[in-house]
Amino acid sequence: MAPAGRGCGRRRRGRRSRTDLLLGRHRDALTGATEGLRIAADTGQRRIRVYLETVLAQLAAIQGDEARCAELTEEALVRGVLPSRVHAVAARGLLDLGLGRYESALERLADLVAGPTRQGAIAALPDLVEAAVRSDRPERARDAADWYAAWAAQVRQPWAEAIALRCTALLASDADSGGGVFERALELHREGGTPFERARTELLYGEWLRRSRRRNGRNDARARLHSALEAFERLGAEPWAARVRTELRAAGESGRGRGADDQARDDLAARLTPQELQVVRLAAVGLSNREIGAQLFLSPRTVGYHLYKAYPKLGVAARGELPRLDLS
Incomplete structure (x- = not known):
């Protein structure tokens, strides 16, 4: 058995990697979790190893790497302790959502938040809301949206309030009321939070603007969508970037200007995950x-x-x- 001090150090590494992930420091999360995983595997710390695998699984989900996400969550789902199981299910739900498998994401995440794991699944609630709305089942999202909004009000962090407002905008029954809510959410995103979550809000707002009957709706939508695309491409979140490109085409944009990022995507390496x-x-x-x-x-x-x-x-x-x- 490893000395207690080393075990505590590895647990701290696990928490640090998870924190880096939640704060949008994906490179730091990847580096820390990978190194911690190697040490945990070498010293036989299975519980910590499985936990760190779920951090890497979340990154794989964001990037749309299905095989990697499945492999990294397999043990957590079968033999992991409760926190690891929750994170594993959340990672697979996010993967489904990014790949457009909305019904699958909804069922997976609804099961997660329905039972005793609900308290540990706070971060997955916005994913459930989006999956439900995109599955044309908004009634299955309202409880999750209310619960997340109550939690965000308690923690009083701009990024949490921004995501709560995004959920509210998605569920707005008045077709014209969502725009102001999205705008306020983006203001809060600018005060802090992760580039990934801000880009998700911009994507959803861009979709809303394109479908609205506003006079300059399509032009406004393209501005939001380009900002989202830049963030997703920088993070390697290819499924989300693909969604933005599809939305840009729907907004009437046939092609993008040739910049450095476009040239980089033409390089061989940029074709791969x-x-x-x-x-x-x-x-x-x-x-x-x-x-x-x-x-x-x-x-x-x-x-x-x-x-x-x-x-x-x-x-x-x-x-x-x-x-x-x-x-x-």
């Missing part, structure tokens, strides 16, 4: 699937899946073609 890029780079220097998995805490099967997904994006048919590509 962050996880695919890591795997492909290691495969390009000759590592086997097992060796890559050992470095990235993936199974050889998942490594193979990432390569399978990456090959057509890169225009190659086999592993031997990877060394000739510029993956910088």
Whole structure:
């Protein structure tokens, strides 16, 4: 058994990684959780390891990496303690939401908040609200929205109040009343919170503006959507960025100006998800699937899946073609 001091240090690392994630410091969360996971695995601290896996699962969910998210949540769902199970379900629910599987997200998250796990599932309530509204089941969202609003009023943090207002705007019965609520939410987002949550509010507001009958609704929508797209692309949140691009096309925009970000997306490396890029780079220097998995805490099967997904994006048919590509 590890000394108590080391165990406390690993628990602090776990809490720090979760805090970094909640505050939008995704790179710090990834670095801290990955290092903590390695140490926990080496010292046999299963509970801490599983908890840290759920931090990485949340990041994978944001990026739309389904295989990675599933792998990182499997043990938490089967044998994890309550906090880890809650975080695992929330990660899978967020993944479903980002990929447009709204019914699946709704059922998964509704089960999570219906029982004794509800108190620990506060962060998942806004996801449930959005999933319910997009599934045309707003009645299933009202209780969650009210509960989150009450919690936000207690914690009195601008970012929490902003998300609560986003939920209110989504459920507004008056088609014209949502705009002012969205505007107030964005004002609060500017006082603090995560770029990911602010971008989600901008996306939803942009969708609302496009559908509204305001005189300049489409122009206003495009401004919000471009801001959301920049944030999602910077965070590697590809499913969410794809939703914004679809909405921009619906708002009448046929293409974007050619800037540095657009050129970067034309580069080979930018065609891949962050996880695919890591795997492909290691495969390009000759590592086997097992060796890559050992470095990235993936199974050889998942490594193979990432390569399978990456090959057509890169225009190659086999592993031997990877060394000739510029993956910088």
